[in-house]
Amino acid sequence: MSVIYASAGDTVTCENGHPICDFLEDVAVGKIPDLHKQLGNWRQPEPQKGDLPKDHPCAVCGARWFNHPATLGVTFHFQDGWRFQEGKLSCA
Numbered sequence: 001m002s003v004i005y006a007s008a009g010d011t012v013t014c015e016n017g018h019p020i021c022d023f024l025e026d027v028a029v030g031k032i033p034d035l036h037k038q039l040g041n042w043r044q045p046e047p048q049k050g051d052l053p054k055d056h057p058c059a060v061c062g063a064r065w066f067n068h069p070a071t072l073g074v075t076f077h078f079q080d081g082w083r084f085q086e087g088k089l090s091c092a
Helices: none
Strands: 004-006 011-013 019-023 075-078 081-083
Touching: 011 075
Parallel strands: none
Antiparallel strands: 011 019, 075 081
């Protein structure tokens, strides 16, 4: 059984709590293969294919909502804070 990283409907927020987008489906830890299919209901400008979300800070305040540190894998910020996991990012 997979550990769920984000459930359908979970809202990604910036570090200051501004809503960015929602996860459209349940995503298991280590399984983030296609962010353009898994993220939607954008409340801010959507990154274009090929762009990394880290290059798009919150449009309201400039805070981060996505991080990809080499040692922690892909991470998103939610209302309850950063959720860390190991995984690889693909925006192809």
